[in-house]
Amino acid sequence: MTSLPTVVLVDDHALFRAGVRAELEQPTAGDGTPRATVLGEAGDVDVAVRLILDREPDVVLLDVHMPGGGGAEVLRRVHETRPGQRFLALSVSDEPEDVISLIRAGARGYVTKTISGEELVAAIGQVKAGDAVFSPRLAGFVLDAFAGRIDAGAAVVADPELDQLTDREREVLRLIARGYMYKEIARRLTISPKTVEHHVSAVLRKLQLSNRHELTRWATERRLVD
Structure with missing residues (x-):
């Protein structure tokens, strides 16, 4: 057995x-x-x-x-x-x-x-x-x-701007950049939409961005989204 x-x-x-x-x-x-x-x-x-x-x-x-x-x-x-x-x-x-x-x-x-x-x-x-x-x-x-088609060391390359963000803020950043709405992100991360909104505000403030469109462009330029 x-x-x-x-x-x-x-x-x-x-x-x-x-x-x-x-x-x-x-x-x-x-x-x-x-x-x-x-x-x-x-x-x-x-x-x-x-x-x-x-x-x-x-x-x-x-x-x-x-x-x-x-x-x-x-x-x-x-x-x-x-x-x-x-x-x-x-x-x-x-x-x-x-x-x-x-x-x-x-x-x-x-x-x-x-x-x-x-x-x-x-x-x-x-x-x-x-x-x-x-x-x-x-x-x-x-x-x-x-x-060799993906840089296996990419995850450990230093990025001073990205390093400002907490792990949770990075998760929210990637999901926002991929087009998810606050309610969808809340369901995926098992948190409230209000908490998602709080994380997005923190990300925008730390990265000195104005809106989710700028955030998406920022994330795309750094190849954080597909």
């Missing part, structure tokens, strides 16, 4: 973590056994690192952006002590630089939050077994990066 995969959830949205936990702990048909065992949850980098090293899960489900340095920082710090720990990135972001940065940091796969519960369970099982897993579109980014 195959043992259930053990998982730690790392995401700064408590509501999202609760939804993933519910999916993973949902009983399978027949004997009522859950799909996976959730060993704990964390919403920032420091808590995540301590929890992972203490619980030693089979797989860590890891978001890209969160307080304290983001998913890449969690990977780096955990791998210093536990180099064999397996990570599966689970993020709202499908930006090439986010995908590549997490894979370069050591994640075994990257899937977006549009994934179904059954697909997520299957992906966890594959990563536990040592396989790499990507959402279909994201796999192309990784292949292009290794083939």
